[in-house]
Amino acid sequence: MSVSHPLLKQLKGNIYDLRKHLNKEEIRDFHPNLLPLCQTLEEIFRKGLKTSTSTPFGVMKKDYWFWIHHLYEHKEKYGVPFSLVDTIESVENSKKVHTNIGKGRLFIRTALSKKLLQSFLDFFLKDEVFVFSMYDPETSILGNEILAEILSSLFHELNKIDFKLELKNASFLDETWSLGVYRKYEFVPCKEMGITFAYIKGRIVVVKVEEGSVAAEEDQIEPGDVLDELYGQSLYRCNRSLISSLANKYRGLPIYLSVIKGYHDGKIFFPLKPLLEKLDIRELIEKKLSKNNESPDAVKSEFTSGCLVFHLLLLGRFLVKNDGRAQNIEIAINKALDIKLEPKDVIMEITERDLKVIEKKDNNVMLHKHFSEISACGRKKICPEIFAFIFGNTTCTIANEFQCFVLQAPSHVEVGTILSSVGKIFFF
Numbered sequence: 001m002s003v004s005h006p007l008l009k010q011l012k013g014n015i016y017d018l019r020k021h022l023n024k025e026e027i028r029d030f031h032p033n034l035l036p037l038c039q040t041l042e043e044i045f046r047k048g049l050k051t052s053t054s055t056p057f058g059v060m061k062k063d064y065w066f067w068i069h070h071l072y073e074h075k076e077k078y079g080v081p082f083s084l085v086d087t088i089e090s091v092e093n094s095k096k097v098h099t100n101i102g103k104g105r106l107f108i109r110t111a112l113s114k115k116l117l118q119s120f121l122d123f124f125l126k127d128e129v130f131v132f133s134m135y136d137p138e139t140s141i142l143g144n145e146i147l148a149e150i151l152s153s154l155f156h157e158l159n160k161i162d163f164k165l166e167l168k169n170a171s172f173l174d175e176t177w178s179l180g181v182y183r184k185y186e187f188v189p190c191k192e193m194g195i196t197f198a199y200i201k202g203r204i205v206v207v208k209v210e211e212g213s214v215a216a217e218e219d220q221i222e223p224g225d226v227l228d229e230l231y232g233q234s235l236y237r238c239n240r241s242l243i244s245s246l247a248n249k250y251r252g253l254p255i256y257l258s259v260i261k262g263y264h265d266g267k268i269f270f271p272l273k274p275l276l277e278k279l280d281i282r283e284l285i286e287k288k289l290s291k292n293n294e295s296p297d298a299v300k301s302e303f304t305s306g307c308l309v310f311h312l313l314l315l316g317r318f319l320v321k322n323d324g325r326a327q328n329i330e331i332a333i334n335k336a337l338d339i340k341l342e343p344k345d346v347i348m349e350i351t352e353r354d355l356k357v358i359e360k361k362d363n364n365v366m367l368h369k370h371f372s373e374i375s376a377c378g379r380k381k382i383c384p385e386i387f388a389f390i391f392g393n394t395t396c397t398i399a400n401e402f403q404c405f406v407l408q409a410p411s412h413v414e415v416g417t418i419l420s421s422v423g424k425i426f427f428f
Contacts, residue, residue: 048140
């Protein structure tokens with residue numbers, strides 16, 4: 001009997017590729033080696049799976065989610081710990097996956113993020129009778145004692161890698177492993193956002209954004225985008241009255257909206273192509289993409305060692321005491337314009353997780369903040385090259401002192417890039 005398997009060699013290669021360029025950084029959604037890893041894991045879970053079961057009602061088709069959920073149903077029998085039960089429950093209760101395929105994929109992403117794959121496998125292998133009922137010992141990995149042992153050791157190696165995945169980005173897992181770019185926005189309270197959308201195949205797709213509206217600022221919301229969450233509630237396959245009922249419930253409060261971008265980096269998110277064609281907006285989006293690619297008004301920023309670099313002027317630094325609310329952005333910008341302090345030449349460096357502000361003349365780091373310490377950022381429409389951000393003395397939820405930096409960029413385009421990178425954007 002062979003003590004190896006091509007899929008195990010493939011998994012070992014996936015792990016090697018992830019660790020080769022890791023440098024202690026977290027693996028995020030668009031890491032080039034994440035998708036091959038997830039696909040390999042799914043192949044392993046499906047290899048030799050007995051997919052058909054006879055029941056009094058006919059033949060039932062099974063996927064690997066079946067045995068994962070079996071552990072949950074018999075959690076007392078197997079002594080499954082809370083962390084594993086909670087993971088299965090979170091997948092089972094998700095309103096973003098509706099098929100066993102989608103649930104299995106969300107489970108894999110969740111288990112990677114929580115370092116639980118090895119624990120799940122070990123609990124599954126405890127019940128040899130159930131393992132045999134699920135997997136063919138001749139053709140599977142999980143049904144073969146030696147190969148399953150090797151798989152467990154590879155899962156142990158996976159636990160040494162930190163995965164920081166956006167688990168809310170799950171609405172397309174029923175269809176594909178590929179994910180669109182996920183954006184979370186916070187808008188100031190308003191009566192109308194200026195979005196026209198259509199319901200199609202369970203999705204809410206933006207077909208028009210009014211020029212000059214709140215949603216149109218910096219092209220945050222664009223035709224082709226999918227509205228995925230509103231106030232933390234999933235909009236995938238939702239009741240058509242949900243948006244209006246949520247809008248009424250939270251009227252007068254900031255608007256929290258998450259979207260899956262219809263296109264990114266000059267490409268349309270491919271599962272959306274047939275939907276956009278039915279809505280007659282695919283051609284419109286492709287024209288816009290073509291225009292953007294030809295536009296000379298590109299962001300003049302540097303990209304060095306994994307971070308964006310901007311050359312800016314610091315117009316003022318103000319204490320806002322214990323109030324990190326977005327309303328202080330407009331107050332701080334007005335104050336900086338009124339008192340007209342001597343500007344300082346600074347450099348802003350932005351990575352995936354944090355930002356630095358460095359004084360040019362002596363290379364002194366004036367500020368180094370993780371995004372979790374930034375409570376808001378934004379600008380005024382009348383001076384689009386000037387922006388501000390508010391930060392706390394620690395993570396925003398527990399900070400007791402906040403300050404505000406007011407800065408000026410060479411162009412409104414650079415400001416847009418900075419605000420989009422930092423998030424928590426407001427416009428006044």
